[in-house]
Structure formats: structure tokens, C-alpha cells
Amino acid sequence: MRNSRFLxxxxxxxxxxxxxxxxxxGPSAAVSGISVSxxxxxxxxxxxxxxxxNGSWGTASLLSSGxxxxxxxxxxxxxxxxxxxxxxxxxxxxxTYTVVVVCSNGVTAxxxxxxxxxxxxxxxxxxxxxxxxxxxxxxxxVMGGLGGAARDYGPLTLGVGVALVTSGVVGTAWFLRRxxxxxxL
Numbered sequence: 001m002r003n004s005r006f007l008x009x010x011x012x013x014x015x016x017x018x019x020x021x022x023x024x025x026g027p028s029a030a031v032s033g034i035s036v037s038x039x040x041x042x043x044x045x046x047x048x049x050x051x052x053x054n055g056s057w058g059t060a061s062l063l064s065s066g067x068x069x070x071x072x073x074x075x076x077x078x079x080x081x082x083x084x085x086x087x088x089x090x091x092x093x094x095x096t097y098t099v100v101v102v103c104s105n106g107v108t109a110x111x112x113x114x115x116x117x118x119x120x121x122x123x124x125x126x127x128x129x130x131x132x133x134x135x136x137x138x139x140x141x142v143m144g145g146l147g148g149a150a151r152d153y154g155p156l157t158l159g160v161g162v163a164l165v166t167s168g169v170v171g172t173a174w175f176l177r178r179x180x181x182x183x184x185l
């Protein structure tokens with residue numbers, strides 16, 4: 001009898017612990033539904049997450065590193081079909097940008113950072129072609145670190161992370177205390 005109660009309690013605890021990250025994260029935990037690519041000084045984005053509403057698929061915005069608001073960036077209307085919608089910006093100067101796609105119903109389809117490198121112009125010579133120039137270094141240098149250095153996470157994401165770590169520590173302490181003194185709650 002005692003073992004069955006223990007198994008039932010531990011099973012319910014594990015189920016609650018498994019559901020906790022999903023419940024805390026809510027709609028912000030959705031996987032980014034966009035794909036961003038660069039070709040020279042052209043940045044393009046493709047998504048299939050938007051539905052047409054009042055004749056519009058939505059808008060895509062290209063934000064530079066100093067811009068934090070969707071309305072501050074270079075906005076382009078999405079075009080496409082029910083399968084795929086896209087937008088593109090040409091003549092983008094070198095640097096790091098964030099592409100944000102907002103569907104016509106107001107839901108953010110996703111955001112993704114992209115680095116645009118300097119475009120190289122081909123040179124021709126009548127006698128012999130010059131050796132290719134080495135690739136330009138990234139504008140912000142190497143983005144190394146422990147994983148958080150490559151992206152600036154907002155306060156909501158950090159708060160959810162802190163809550164998950166805190167609940168893990170409290171749950172571990174409670175479990176160990178119960179094992180050492182089973183008659184206590």
C-alpha cells in the first residue's frame with residue numbers, strides 16, 4: 001500500500017513538473033515560423049505561419065541593432081500564397097539585423113537575427129585575374145560564449161528561466177527532505 005501511494009505521488013509530481021515549462025512559457029514558447037536568408041545586400045524572409053485577413057498576409061520588419069520596436073524598422077508587406085509568404089529588402093548595408101514577421105491578425109510569426117556582410121564587387125583584368133580577397137570578418141566579431149551571448153533574451157524569457165531553476169531547486173530540496181524523514185510533508 002505504501003509503495004503504491006509513493007508511486008502515485010511521484011507520478012503526479014513528474015507529470016506536473018513536465019507540464020510546468022509549457023504552462024509558464026505560454027504562447028511565447030512557439031518555435032520561430034520564419035526562415036531568413038541573405039544574398040549580398042538583399043535580405044529575404046519566408047514563412048507559412050500567416051493566413052490572409054482582409055486581403056493582407058501581414059508585414060515583415062527589418063530592425064537594425066538600435067531599433068527595438070517593430071514599427072521603427074523598414075517594413076514590407078508579405079506577399080505569397082496559402083502555402084508560403086515572403087518579403088525582401090534590397091540595398092541593406094552591412095551589419096546585424098533582426099527580422100520580425102507579424103501576421104495580419106496581429107500574431108507574431110517569429111523573429112530571427114541575421115548578419116549582412118559587405119558585398120564584394122568583382123574585378124576584371126585583361127591580363128590575369130587577381131586572387132580572391134579573403135572574406136570580410138563579421139561586423140560584431142565572434143559571438144562566442146555560453147549560449148546566451150549570441151542573442152539578447154528579453155525579461156520574460158529570463159524570468160521564466162529563473163522560475164524554472166527556482167522550482168527545480170525547491171522541488172529537489174523538498175524531495176530530499178521527504179526521503180530523509182518520510183513522516184513529514
